[in-house]
Amino acid sequence: MKDLEYRLAQERRVASELPGQQSKALDERRQAAVARALAPGLPGFVVDADGGVLVDADGNSFIDFASGIAVTTVGASNPHVAEAIAESARHFTHTSFMVSPYESYVAVAERLNELTPGDFDKKSVLLNSGAEAVENAVKIARAYTKKNAVVVFDNGYHGRTNLTLAMTAKNKPYKTGFGPFAGDVYRAPMSYPLRDGLSGKEAADRAIKMIEQEVGAENLACVVIEPIQGEGGFIVPAEGFLPAIVDWCRANDVVFVADEIQAGLTRAGKWFASEHFGIEPDLVCIAKGVAGGMPLSLVTGRAEIMDAPVPGGLGGTYGGNPVACAAALASLDQMRDLDLNARALEIEQIVREEFAELLELDVVAELRGHGAMMALELVDASGAPNAELTAKAAAACKQNGVLILTCGLDGNVIRLLPPLTIPEALLREGLQELVAQIKAHA
Structure with a gap:
């Protein structure tokens, strides 16, 4: 593996009792x-x-071996990212895109529209955190389908807001003492080959049966899943599981949302982990590594679905902050160039x-x-x-x-x-x- 140029000595050194x-x-x-x-x-x-x-x-x-929980993909002080941040901050640190727009927000949207899987027209909305991206993906799916229910999967992790805590599986430390949580969220069995011994088709049939019996496609706005689960145990589903879920969603007017917050943007060896499984999500949730350590997230997906909310229905004061956008463009360049x-x-x-x-x-x-x-x-x-x-x-x-x-x-x-x-x-x-x-x- 080719070594790169480094500012600090790349060595392990324990010079004092820990903590010092x-x-x-x-x-x-x-x-x-x-x-x-x-x-x-x-x-x-x-x-x-x-x-x-x-x-x-x-x-x-x-x-x-943590990368700020999969954030500093291009390094924690990548010089190209640091310079892009400094240059952007020299001009302005914030205006709010909803009030007075700027080009870098559009440029980030264009780049992710191009990079996410699928040869179809796409659009994006820029936000602050992974949880905010997941929550907005649900809002967009509900606006598009005019349905309410959300299906997630065993072992899944989707964030710490009230809705995303309802979508997250693990109780301690994430959920304990914080309820009640948002309703109309249902949990389907995940493909976990080590533990369930099922083929992808068998695991998908099991999940779809539960969805049809306990939720009903006529009530279901979206299925949200991590192509490779993160906090739940880095679980890789069996071959064929994700394509079968996608096919069922397509046949039943259900939006398929890939939570690529941890696995996306070169982390898994492709721009998006979905590519390992041959699937094209309707919506993709993006965060963590996208901006080299600056707070930024996106929902990127099919243009007709992304355009379902009314004008003004999506946004936020800091979403797509110009300094974070500059960092994202530099980070994406580094992912490509390196x-x-x-x-x-x-x-x-x-x-x-x-x-x-x-x-x-x-x-x-x-x-x-x-x-x-x-x-x-x-x-x-x-x-x-x-x-x-x-x-x-x-x-x-x-x-x-x-x-x-x-x-x-x-x-x-x-x-x-x-x-x-x-x-x-x-x-x-x-x-x-x-x-x-x-x-x-x-």
Whole structure:
């Protein structure tokens, strides 16, 4: 894998006890000033980041396998993105596109209309967060179909607003204590090959039967699904599952919405994960990596569906902020110019190489994913989810300078989301540390 140019040394360095004194002092301030519900996982306060490293206030350098939860795809301080942000801010930081428009909003819409799957006319609306994109996709689908119900899937994650919490599967920590949630949201069984043993067709037949019996196509505005589930465990559905759901939606006047917030924009080795499954969504929800760390999201889809809401029916004060739009255009350029789709596939190959010996262990049920969105599901001797091993291995990695995230409803999945700009040597070093910690705690 070709190394790129980096501003910071691409090395793991634990120079002090974790957390160090500076980070301890900052954490005391956090505990006094910040709501306790926000509980950071890294034992250090970040002061700099570049390529595949995060540097904390005490000079420790961590290998970053999180990317700000799949956000810093092009790196956390990509110079092209940083310059685009600075240049845009020198002119104006905000006007609100709904009040006084600007070209960069239109340019971002044009780029995503071109990049999302499907050879048909598309339009976009720009927003702030992934949850806001999902919520607006539902609004658009309801306006278009004149129907109300929404179907989501087991293990799905779609956000933290009231509607998207209703759509999200996992209770703690996301939903507990926050209800009641929005109604007319129904959950169908997901294809989870490791656990259900079903073919794609069998899993789709099961889901469609539930939808027809418990919801009814005549009531259903949209089906919303992550082509590769994120927080739910990086679950890749069986071949044929998604095309069958799409075909059913087409036949029943139901809008098919792909939540590509985590899996899209080169993360899975294609511009959108939907392309791995040969599907063309009606609407696509986009966020996270699109603007190189700036807050921006989109709903992009079929023009006739996107145009269903009345003029003024979509928007928001900050949606499509001009500085975020400039960052997005630069990020998309970097994804193209650095060929990050190919780089993501190289990362996948390296992950599979470094984890080959792990797959011989009884504690590893499966390695799955596409591109730079890979996961290990860990189990105990009986084959049950092993959340304890997962937590211990992740914690030990952090103490040794490798930032690891976990996921899954059972808390037993280690997920890898490195920046696609990470150098190969650093990537391999971090993966080898994770292998060592799983072995040590198994």
